[in-house]
Amino acid sequence: MALVRRVVNLFRRSRMDGEIEAELQSHIEMRIEENLAAGMSADEARRDAMVRFGNHVVMKERVTAADASLGLGNLWRNVRFALRQLRRSPGFALTAILTLALGIGPNVAIFSIIWATFLAPLPYPNADRLVVVWTHFKGERNATRANDYADYAAQSRSFERLDFESWNVLNLTNPDHSQDETGGLPVSPGFQSKTMGEPMALGRDTLPDEGVPGNDHVVTISHWLWQARYHSDPKILGKSILINDEPYTIVGVEKGGPNEQGGGVEFMVPLKLWPGAHSQQSGNVVGRLKPGVSIAQAQAELSTIDRRLAAQRNGGKDANLWSVSVEPLKNDWLDHKLERNLWLLLAAVGLVLLIACANVANLLLARGSSRRQELAVRSALGATRGQIFAQLLTESLTLALVGGAIGIAMGWGIMRLAMALLPDLAKQSSEAVVEMNIPVLCFAVGITLAAGILFGCAPGLQASRLNLSDTLKQGSRTAGGRGRTSTQSILVTVEVALALILLSGAGMALHSFWNLSHIDLGFTADHVVTALLQPRGMGPRGGKPTPPPPEQIVVQQHQLLDRMRAVPGVADAALTTTPPMHGYDKFQFAVAGQPIDKTHPSIADFEGVSPSFFSTFGIRLIRGRFLGEQDTLGTPMVIVVNEAFVRRYLSNVDPLTQRLLLPRITSGSTNNSEQPVEYQVVGVFHDVLDDEHLTGTTQPEMFISLWQVGWRYVAFGVRTNVDPAAVTGGLRSAVASVAPGMTINQVEMMQQVVDDQRTSDRFGMTLFGGFAGVALLLAAVGIYGVMSFAVAQRTHEIGVRMALGARRSEVVMLMIRGGMRLALIGIAIGLAGAFALGLLMHTTLYGVAATDFGSLAAVAALLFIAAMVACWLPARRSAAIDPMQALRNE
Amino acid sequence: MARNDLQGSLDLLVLKTLLQRGKLHGYGIVAHIQRASDELLQVEEGSIYPALHRMEQSGWVKAEWALTETGRKAKYYKLTAAGGKQLQAAEEGFEQLVKGVRAMLRYA
Numbered sequence: 001m002a003l004v005r006r007v008v009n010l011f012r013r014s015r016m017d018g019e020i021e022a023e024l025q026s027h028i029e030m031r032i033e034e035n036l037a038a039g040m041s042a043d044e045a046r047r048d049a050m051v052r053f054g055n056h057v058v059m060k061e062r063v064t065a066a067d068a069s070l071g072l073g074n075l076w077r078n079v080r081f082a083l084r085q086l087r088r089s090p091g092f093a094l095t096a097i098l099t100l101a102l103g104i105g106p107n108v109a110i111f112s113i114i115w116a117t118f119l120a121p122l123p124y125p126n127a128d129r130l131v132v133v134w135t136h137f138k139g140e141r142n143a144t145r146a147n148d149y150a151d152y153a154a155q156s157r158s159f160e161r162l163d164f165e166s167w168n169v170l171n172l173t174n175p176d177h178s179q180d181e182t183g184g185l186p187v188s189p190g191f192q193s194k195t196m197g198e199p200m201a202l203g204r205d206t207l208p209d210e211g212v213p214g215n216d217h218v219v220t221i222s223h224w225l226w227q228a229r230y231h232s233d234p235k236i237l238g239k240s241i242l243i244n245d246e247p248y249t250i251v252g253v254e255k256g257g258p259n260e261q262g263g264g265v266e267f268m269v270p271l272k273l274w275p276g277a278h279s280q281q282s283g284n285v286v287g288r289l290k291p292g293v294s295i296a297q298a299q300a301e302l303s304t305i306d307r308r309l310a311a312q313r314n315g316g317k318d319a320n321l322w323s324v325s326v327e328p329l330k331n332d333w334l335d336h337k338l339e340r341n342l343w344l345l346l347a348a349v350g351l352v353l354l355i356a357c358a359n360v361a362n363l364l365l366a367r368g369s370s371r372r373q374e375l376a377v378r379s380a381l382g383a384t385r386g387q388i389f390a391q392l393l394t395e396s397l398t399l400a401l402v403g404g405a406i407g408i409a410m411g412w413g414i415m416r417l418a419m420a421l422l423p424d425l426a427k428q429s430s431e432a433v434v435e436m437n438i439p440v441l442c443f444a445v446g447i448t449l450a451a452g453i454l455f456g457c458a459p460g461l462q463a464s465r466l467n468l469s470d471t472l473k474q475g476s477r478t479a480g481g482r483g484r485t486s487t488q489s490i491l492v493t494v495e496v497a498l499a500l501i502l503l504s505g506a507g508m509a510l511h512s513f514w515n516l517s518h519i520d521l522g523f524t525a526d527h528v529v530t531a532l533l534q535p536r537g538m539g540p541r542g543g544k545p546t547p548p549p550p551e552q553i554v555v556q557q558h559q560l561l562d563r564m565r566a567v568p569g570v571a572d573a574a575l576t577t578t579p580p581m582h583g584y585d586k587f588q589f590a591v592a593g594q595p596i597d598k599t600h601p602s603i604a605d606f607e608g609v610s611p612s613f614f615s616t617f618g619i620r621l622i623r624g625r626f627l628g629e630q631d632t633l634g635t636p637m638v639i640v641v642n643e644a645f646v647r648r649y650l651s652n653v654d655p656l657t658q659r660l661l662l663p664r665i666t667s668g669s670t671n672n673s674e675q676p677v678e679y680q681v682v683g684v685f686h687d688v689l690d691d692e693h694l695t696g697t698t699q700p701e702m703f704i705s706l707w708q709v710g711w712r713y714v715a716f717g718v719r720t721n722v723d724p725a726a727v728t729g730g731l732r733s734a735v736a737s738v739a740p741g742m743t744i745n746q747v748e749m750m751q752q753v754v755d756d757q758r759t760s761d762r763f764g765m766t767l768f769g770g771f772a773g774v775a776l777l778l779a780a781v782g783i784y785g786v787m788s789f790a791v792a793q794r795t796h797e798i799g800v801r802m803a804l805g806a807r808r809s810e811v812v813m814l815m816i817r818g819g820m821r822l823a824l825i826g827i828a829i830g831l832a833g834a835f836a837l838g839l840l841m842h843t844t845l846y847g848v849a850a851t852d853f854g855s856l857a858a859v860a861a862l863l864f865i866a867a868m869v870a871c872w873l874p875a876r877r878s879a880a881i882d883p884m885q886a887l888r889n890e
Numbered sequence: 891m892a893r894n895d896l897q898g899s900l901d902l903l904v905l906k907t908l909l910q911r912g913k914l915h916g917y918g919i920v921a922h923i924q925r926a927s928d929e930l931l932q933v934e935e936g937s938i939y940p941a942l943h944r945m946e947q948s949g950w951v952k953a954e955w956a957l958t959e960t961g962r963k964a965k966y967y968k969l970t971a972a973g974g975k976q977l978q979a980a981e982e983g984f985e986q987l988v989k990g991v992r993a994m995l996r997y998a
Contacts, residue, residue: 023916023965024939030917030962031935052935059936066943380983 078394100403103356106349108411108444116434125197130329133285146279158298161195162287163188173242178743184267203237203252211272219248223256225266299326337844341764351498358491359782361455366789368459389460396456404448422763496826499779504834506772507855509765512845522688524618528750529724530579530717550710560738567730569722574616576609584690592659604700608711624683627705639679645700665709694757783870787819791878799886808879819871905977908969915964
């Protein structure tokens with residue numbers, strides 16, 4: 001370890017000084033002795049010795065330098081030399097640095113997201129002891145029932161604390177007793193401060209005895225809520241707020257998270273559960289393990305308890321289908337598709353970096369040929385292979401570091417862009433802070449150095465292995481050498497293959513997004529606002545008032561629609577029990593005249609709508625007619641069904657002649673005891689997506705007119721001819737004026753609901769597409785570079801060919817064939833990789849097969865064209881070669 | 891023949907000396923080069939030391955303090971295996987250079 005020796009020498013300097021002095025001194029004295037022996041006088045002998053020795057001080061300095069700092073000095077000299085070299089060929093330097101930055105930037109960006117999302121430790125004290133307990137039914141994660149939780153907590157010994165987080169969402173109540181959208185949860189008292197270990201910003205956490213009914217009207221609020229709603233009021237403690245229309249006293253304010261933005265759990269009320277307390281709630285179980293207890297031990301203990309409980313659950317039915325798991329608390333609430341997308345993207349950007357490295361290695365190899373003479377001279381003058389290798393590697397690393405620095409800046413930009421594409425990521429895991437932090441920077445520096453070594457090694461080895469005599473003898477003409485050319489060819493082939501894999505990923509992502517964008521929803525989503533109509537002051541303990549008679553409801557709803565249509569900007573308004581894409585229910589019915597199957601009753605989604613529903617949502621009529629204003633309380637009951645309904649239940653008959661039997665509905669409640677009512681099918685409409693998921697299937701649907709039944713609490717939809725967000729204020733006051741007892745809740749833009757479902761796909765598509773674009777560019781540049789080099793190198797050969805009568809077009813074709821052969825081999829190899837990627841990827845995609853021939857063919861063609869252009873540009877130059885000049889060029 | 895830019899040649903001479911004479915101190919190396927080259931190669935004597943120390947750091951030579959025949963303390967240098975290899979490479983390179991130069995001169 002020469003370098004280590006030198007560094008050690010740095011610290012032994014004073015002793016070294018003495019030794020060097022002694023060595024030099026002994027030399028001079030030996031010379032003096034010899035001079036004296038040769039008969040010189042003492043003075044003469046000394047003077048002669050000094051003259052022969054040279055400048056004593058300078059020599060000593062040079063020896064010291066050789067001992068102490070040669071290695072470090074060399075490193076610095078190499079770096080300076082490298083920078084000088086780069087300055088001397090700015091075109092090369094710029095290309096290489098940009099290529100590297102393009103390779104490193106995306107890696108930094110994706111890694112920063114992955115780090116924050118999956119890898120970073122949670123920002124809580126002793127976060128490794130925090131666990132989530134999941135109940136599994138048939139292997140699927142399930143909410144844990146409050147009663148089970150109470151038994152776990154009472155019987156287990158593994159946990160310091162085991163807390164329950166109910167899924168029963170509570171809402172703040174506005175001063176006018178309407179329900180606010182801000183939600184919160186009942187949680188075991190002390191969850192925030194004791195289990196999570198988060199100190200309160202203000203006041204205290206809830207206390208154990210506040211978890212029982214009677215004492216439980218206290219609440220802790222989130223930092224965000226405190227700031228946004230109460231203007232950071234320092235005297236907030238002790239104030240009373242309405243939750244589900246009941247007064248709660250604020251006792252504490254939580255500490256703010258790093259990127260809280262509201263919309264999550266904004267307050268917590270205490271809920272204590274104990275065995276036998278019998279609660280219908282279910283929710284998450286989060287615990288803190290006792291020190292020294294492993295997750296496996298806790299899991300074993302809870303499993304034992306759960307098996308005992310399962311034997312009693314439902315009389316022991318399906319006991320073996322239940323299980324319980326204890327898992328580390330981490331950000332695993334992310335959409336699984338998104339999670340997979342992120343890892344795939346990390347792999348994708350890894351490929352981009354490999355392509356970039358291959359490109360830079362090629363650039364260096366090409367440049368190396370022009371430096372062979374220089375290196376040969378250096379080695380003739382005594383530079384060792386190691387030294388030449390070290391010098392070339394230093395040059396590569398210098399390039400890498402400059403490229404890496406720009407790459408980090410670029411990565412920051414890409415990261416911001418990605419986060420803008422994916423606002424959900426920040427919302428879903430408020431603990432995940434996506435930023436440029438130390439681990440991300442370490443990763444960036446790591447991959448930069450790895451890249452530098454990767455692309456620096458090939459040319460370095462090649463150059464350090466160069467045969468001195470051959471090089472000096474041969475001059476520049478055939479300096480290419482077979483070895484390097486084949487290395488370059490292999491690198492280009494690999495680049496093309498990797499680029500094709502990436503492009504295929506992008507192609508599939510694009511295909512999926514295209515499919516998603518072209519799903520037939522059955523309704524028009526843009527410029528439609530939906531909202532729920534709810535009674536004011538619906539408390540948890542408030543009993544249901546007796547509904548008014550149907551006539552009154554229908555009259556009021558007519559007024560409501562009229563008032564809504566009068567709001568400026570509103571084109572049409574409609575009522576519906578459930579808006580499209582907001583879920584469906586399974587309602588039993590029978591077709592009149594058909595036998596009833598008791599074990600498999602006919603079921604379909606059943607909704608009541610106002611006749612304007614069809615025009616407001618742009619629903620298409622297939623047969624017969626829609627529900628009309630003429631169908632009222634007094635007229636015969638009519639019903640319309642969708643195509644799925646006809647396919648399932650009325651496939652062999654004319655649907656318009658059929659009647660359906662349904663329970664009687666009065667003022668919004670069904671009455672199963674009475675005789676069913678007959679509904680005449682009057683129309684068939686095109687399927688309207690009722691599933692919450694864009695990719696879900698549409699159920700058989702049957703719609704009746706609200707005007708015929710009177711159904712009080714419904715939703716409404718409004719089509720606007722202005723920005724839909726602009727009319728909500730008008731709609732609110734319309735509702736307030738017609739129905740003072742009602743309020744609007746869950747205002748949604750239909751288009752937003754649809755778009756949100758494409759978020760993860762849009763994210764994947766945009767980033768994959770972007771990175772594949774970079775890969776395509778880099779691969780094309782790679783081919784271009786190698787071809788240019790080949791043309792330059794074969795000038796002589798081309799000159800000979802042309803002198804012997806080859807036509808220019810033949811020469812160009814010759815060059816293109818050479819390049820395209822590499823591209824085609826690369827494409828062939830890349831196709832194999834693309835098949836593998838397809839297998840990994842297609843589960844996250846919609847409507848894309850594991851082998852997506854269409855997009856594969858498209859991207860292969862794209863790559864082929866890009867390669868063709870990259871070959872043709874330099875090949876064209878070969879045609880311009882003047883044979884006389886090329887031959888004289890010796 | 892002792893300027894820095896021709897360091898390679900000086901290295902060659904030193905390594906060759908150590909190969910021929912075994913363990914030797916700096917003064918002995920200088921004296922040997924002068925004698926063996928019939929006094930044609932005159933090395934500025936001090937300049938051998940930076941070279942020796944550099945070669946020591948590169949692991950081509952090993953050094954230890956010992957007494958001379960006259961009882962003086964001196965630092966003795968010895969060729970290592972790596973130094974032997976380096977010598978071989980340097981010799982080959984030099985042969986080529988000489989051949990090239992000679993051919994060049996003959997051509998003229």
